[in-house]
Amino acid sequence: SSDRDSGEGDGEGDAAQSGGTLVFGAAGDPAMFDPAFASDGETFRIARQIHEGLLTNEPGTTELVPALAEDWEVSEDGLEYTFNLREDVQFHDGTDFNAEAVCFNFDRWHNFTGLAQSPSATYYYQAVFGGFADSENPGIYEGCEATDENTAVVSFNQVTSKIPAALSLPAFSIQSPTALQEYDADNLSGSEDAITYTEYALEHPTGTGPFKFESWDRGNGEVTIVRNEDYWGEPAKLDEIIFRTIPEGNTRRQELQAGTIDGYDFVSPADYQTLEDDGFQVLVRDPFNILYLGFNGGNVEGTQANPALQDPRVRQAIAHAIDRETIVNSLLPEGSEVATNFMPPSVDGWADDVPTYEYDPERARQLLEEAGAAGTTLRFYYPTDVSRPYLPDPAAMFQVIAEDLREVGLNIEPVALQWNPDYLQAVQAGQADIHLLGWTGDYNDAYNFIGTFFAEDQNNQASAEFGAFSAPEIFAALAQADAAPDPSDRTDLYQEANRLIKEFLPAVPISHSPPALVVAENVQGLEPSPLTAEDFSTVTLQD
Amino acid sequence: MTAVPIAGQDDLLRVEDLKVHFPIRKGIFFDRTVGHVQAVDGVSLTVPRGATYGLVGESGCGKSTLGRAILRLEEPTSGRVLFDGTDVAALKGEPLRQMRQRMQMVFQDPLGSLDPRQNVESLLSEPLRAHGLAGGKAGIAEKIRGLLDAVGLPSAALRRYPHEFSGGQRQRIGIARAVALEPDLLIADEPVSALDVSVQAQVLNLLEELQERLGLTYLIIAHDLAVVRHISDVVGVMYLGSLVEQAPADDLYEQPLHPYTRALMSAVPVPDPEIEEQRERILLAGDLPSPADPPSGCRFHTRCPWRQETRCDDEVPVLRELGPGRLVSCHWAEEIRDGALRPRSPEEVLHAGAASRPGSGAHPRDDDPTPFLGRDEPLPRQEQG
Amino acid sequence: MLRFIVRRLFQLVPILLGLSVLLFAWLRALPGGPAQAALGERATPEAIAQYNELFGLDEPLIVQYFRFLGRAITLDFGTSTQYGRPVTEVFLERFPGTIELTLLAMVFAIGVGIPLGYLAARRHGSFLDSASVVGSLIGVAIPVFFLAYLLRLLFAVELGWLPGSGRQDVRIDATRITNFYVLDGLLTREWDAAWDALLHLILPAIALGTIPLAIIVRITRASVLDVVNEDYVRTANAKGLAMATVRRRHIVRNALLPVSTTIGLQTGLLLSGAVLTETVFAFGGVGLTLRDAITYRDFAILQGFILMLAIVYVLVNLLVDISYGLLDPRVRVR
């Protein structure tokens, strides 16, 4: 820490606790600090330190544990959640956290209007709750009641597997009603053609977390948060954390090596070893993601799917053609696994008895022969200019899979597009024959994976990611599982869905790979989270 | 050398009150014309068929502009150019191009006027092809050989490029090209001033010889009075865009009538010490005033040693006839001729000029209107970042 | 002089109009819209339509254009879809950084380039001459992102002399007034902040200045070689002036005329976006912002920034012309 800081921090007399400043290299700027409007990782990373929700995940795992709620009960029909709230919790502005505040937040989300209903503002609310008070489909939220100071009852009109796990998302953090009102937090209108965030979101985010928002220097790309001395739990060790935006991976690495930052996220797998050799700690997260190769192989009338790929044998041939073992060994960081399901094994509903389609080029050629598809040309889409946790080096992945496919007699026509928005748009409009895509789970729920990919509403359009395909069994299994109030029924249904999906094979799951962050040798206490939900309050700096 | 009779001939070229003004543009929104360079301002002259008309004057007085305007290489502002009865100034497009066959030009800079990428053969055949003359390949080859012969170049020259020749040879090529079309009129703009004296004489002789052989009519422009007088039948003296005197060559030398002509003539050094020592020198004061802002009245009055208090400053003298074939535009021509008026020294002239019109005698010429960074050179552009 | 400036400024109008039309048509032709960029990986078509409606992106282009134009006149370029702030505000925040960077890059390029070019010409044909010519060629040929990596490796990682990215050390909390960090540091008397901001400029400035440096070396050299053979230098020597006077007054001064034009043009080019340099140095200037704007199809930023940069470009060129006029009396406006 610099001289300036020690000079300022001394007066408190808590020098023993005083932990200095941590500088963390982020890959991008946060959008703002009101997590209700956020959907991106960089915003969430900071929001997680400032705000808390009712629930959270056990550090280092995806297990759901209480946070602001000490515990919760679900009614028989699964429609009513009673949260018993923690006492003696205060927002950063000194107001009390209580059931009123909880209900205020739920009502706030449900009653968003105008621009706040834009999916770019409230993606997660819409994904989980389905709609707003004034929209055509008002969604599953029924109401919230503060039955006493520390008890809030939230009721729904429909059961979903997403609740309660989704409530651990930063998007559902409980924020200070006083501050929200004072700084006009919901009034996003600003100007008619782009969202102008409110003063609240930009300058006065007020939560209950271990850190308080201090400042955002946009020009220099740095966000400063400081310790919340009045935190209800174990106070943070660090005095302050600065998140600095450094877009280029190499630059982040060199800055760490030069000692100007103490850690960063999105470490290139190629650098793990070098960094460790240099004495840095590479903190590998458990894999909680999936990379798959998608097929445009829809099977309904009028689909724009590729005719060859409509033949299941061709899809199977491709699955057999890919040497996933080598991919996992050579291209992905240590700790990666070959995927069999479209979700990591740690998620409830993962099935171990799905068809696996082992690497077998001979079989692949044979299947193609049978299907009369040998020599078919496939347009293979891959993204450029991006590195995702499940896909650290798209170009390498593309080249290796393309070679594998060429090996079994397919022709590959490469199409490279910029990740956002070109690639995503093209792929989701079903323009690609085959493509690379994946997903990192938001919370521990099967629907968050396979429901997102294969639920009916995603796939019933003519131009969809996997082509319009009709698989009533899959759709039904997913819908039933989501609505099943009993967790063990749910697990069975999801396992069934997984088996069906692998048989139908709208895509080939390839790998789960562990993303990592890296910190300097003296940084202790940072627990890598599979959900990238690291908690910085436990971090200390050793001399 | 043949003496060409002047009178009683039909005129091949008639220039009537020709004006060429170049606009001077300035302005905030759009280019506004704020004035004119009166490069040629009302010149009338006639050139009889077969004769040689010589034009002299100081640098910048408008000689070249006049020559170019006659050939329509410059748009005349007003006036007529009658070539063999047709008004060239009114022609356009194809007829104009055809007319060019009959009037040709020889340039001052022999190198600059030849495309450096053409060899002599191509240079000489180009006009023939352009006008579809001399028939096919063989015809053209024949014709070119004849041309080379006429200008005294070896046929080995055909394959060579302009930069491989000496100045005099280049000028011969230029002349050969001009006469290739067998024109009636040849305008030569300073055809010898870029050449060494020995070569200059060769070219002058060649021009004379060609005139005799081909029956050409010449308009020869030069600033060297001796050269002009040597080959011309009639000499016109220009000053600041106007003709101040015109006379048969011999008469002009015998007795120059216009003060400017007198001064000009007295300034030409003669390569003979005896004559040089006795020669009366009339030194002029100052330089040529700017044609964008010419002096009022007689344009020469700011430098004229004979300037009078009356008329000169405010009355424009007309070109009037003062004897057979002798035109002069001076209010006091007779008096000067008769010695009734005495010239003043340059200092006196300057002084008088300054008194009547501050600074006008020493107007710098505005002839290099360097545009304010007309940046047309490419912008080096490369990627940054 | 004033008339000249006014006139040049008026000439800007058609350029800006043309540019805005071009930009508008061009940007709208790009595949993928801001909706997709904003909504991310799993946006449904309905969501996209809804977004477009909200932001008025579904209106006819012509309407959008005139709406844009109407506001642009008052320097209101709308709100960035990416930052949710007025474009002008973002510009004022980002542009000072680019100016600082460009100025230092040019100081570097000029400070090294002119003396080097001059020396190369003085020792025409010597080793120094060849070395500077070849060196400047290599400077142009080395891709900026690679050069940046090497510079940072040497000066930031290995030697630890200079900061390798950003505009200011995060541990310094400086007061921002103008967003020119160095200037701010001086204004607020936070000397360490000013010094630190300056240090942060050095590596990116070197990376950015390499190409202009190479060009300046070449032009200076060629220009000095030309001027040395000019008649007026011979005249100056014939007057028996001291060598130093001849060099200073007669050679260097004239040789710098073409160099000054180049400097101006280069400055204009650098100002209009050092996209790569700013990216690899995580330097918050317009280049970085523009790059993101392309990615996110942030039309408001793209339109606004490019138009404002075009104005800057023209103004810089105007400045060049004026300074050229001051340097060269022949083109001075009468």
Added chain:
Amino acid sequence: MTALGDYKRERIDELAARAGQLPEGDAGLSLTRSAVRRLRRDPVAITGAVIVLVFLVVAAFAPLLAPRDPVTQYLLSEIRPGLIPGSQEGFPLGADNLGRDLLSRLIYGSRQSLLIGVVSTVLGLVVGMTLGVLAGAFGGWVDTLVMRFVDIILSIPGLLMAITVSVLLGQNQYALMIAIAVVQVPIFARLLRGSMLVQRGSDYAVAARALGVRKSRIVFGHVLPNSLSPVIVQATLSLATAIIEAAALSYLGLGDPDIARPEWGAMLANAQDFLSIRPALAVWPALCIIVVALGFTLLGERLREALDPKFRR
């Protein structure tokens, strides 16, 4: 007086010819050819030409010169994140991140890189020259219109324009070439226009007009050919810039989508991820780019001098 006998005359003529300022061999050489002649005697130009030639040969005979196939992932199974096999038996420069032979990729890479250079330069040249000729030949409002257009393009940051072009045209190697070419267009246009304006006012153009040569022939037969030399020089220099530009675009993820096909710029950009473990992956392609750029630039600069009218005598 007795004049010289015929025999002596000839002898003197011979001596006179020898004394003339032109080297004998130059007789009848056009300007272009005498420029080439001068270039041939210039060591710097020769160095540039040799460099360019060597790489052209390498590109032409890549299949013969390259020890291995450039796309086969020979050593893929030996690759681990953080470990790329270095030089070893059969792989003189080692493997790249997918186990392909680096040397072979460099050799094959010359093809694509030079192709990008040539195609994008030719493209920029053709379009730029068309604009330049339009402006330079017609003048007046055509000129104004074309030049305003060029000004507009110039005021857009170059790389940004290249990015938008690639985005607009979709990503493929042709889009890449077009993106690079677009940036060159205004340069060529301005250059040619400027030079044509000068040439148009020159005496020989006026002379052609006076001779009654048709306008089209004056423009295309005289003015244009004489205006070309700065354009030719610029084109040589552009070849170098284009290759460098390709690297920048690849770095931004806008390169050739068939990244298995070796190209130096893409190789260099791709190597950024492995700088910490195998810098050679970046160093070699960077070196190739620098050397080729050097070659073209040296050649171009000397060409400029050789074509300079100051040197015409």
Added chain:
Amino acid sequence: MSSLQAPVLEVEDLAVRFTRRGEQPTRAVDGVSFSVAPGETIGLVGESGCGKSVTSLAIMGLLPRRGVEVTGSVRFDGNDLVDAPDHVLRGLRGADMGMVFQDPLSSLNPTVPIGTQVTEVLLEHREMSKAEAQDEAVRLLDKVGIPDPGRRLKEYPHQLSGGMRQRALIAMALACSPRLLIADEPTTALDVTIQAQILELLRELVVDAGTALVMITHDLGVVAGLCDRVHVMYAGKIIETADRRDLFARPRQPYTGGLLASVPRLDSARGAPLTPIRGSARDAIPWSEGCAFAPRCDNAQDDCLTEVSGSTVPLVPDGPGRELRCRHPLEHPAAPSGATAHGAAR
């Protein structure tokens, strides 16, 4: 008129060779000797490229060092300048020897005001304050006939007319009252009326200040009016030297005669034919092979070639005050005064 005073400048056997890399060495000046005394004007005439300018630059030490070989001697006040160090030359130039160049526009620095260009030479060589130099500059400009000199000092070369530029150049050359003035074609770029003004100025100068003047020109008319002695150059060598009257009355070298016969004269009858020398200066042969002029010479005979005569053609005395380099000179009837050379050459 020949002066009895000791010559200011003596040039002896001056030779200049250009040895540019990659090109054949050329001998631009080849054994030139002459001298000038105070108050004397000599003329150096010849066609373009014969080495006049190179001679003058060699005298002033203004030739570039690289690729140029200067041999022979140039004595100024008895001190040899050929091998003199740079600072000695700089001390002399501008102070004791002045030079005026042909093209007045390109010879003036376009970016520096006229005043500065005049005062800098004063400040360099004379101990003067800035203000004194300023006053002196005004006086100088006035002396060379520039009207309103105070204002002109602040102006730039492009604001002056051609004549004024040349006057300014002369003013600079004269600033320190040099004892030797070399004028290299000072009037070629000017109109005759302006030329007459400038020549008048130079004439006064020599008479008033007793300056030695070397006048370089290709215009025989200028020489006829101004010079005392004339040296005619051809292909780097002096081929004829004579007093002005002598030379014009009885040119001996066929080249000189040819030049005179080539010039159209205002005073001769209009029909008088011109008899040019054939060919051009480019047709010269190397002196080592014989008389360089032989290929163009009507009088040339076999022994004009070295291979026949066995030696190069020497410059030999040819009567009082005359020198000649020719084996077959023009003959003249016994000096009838007033006869034009024109006729004699035929």
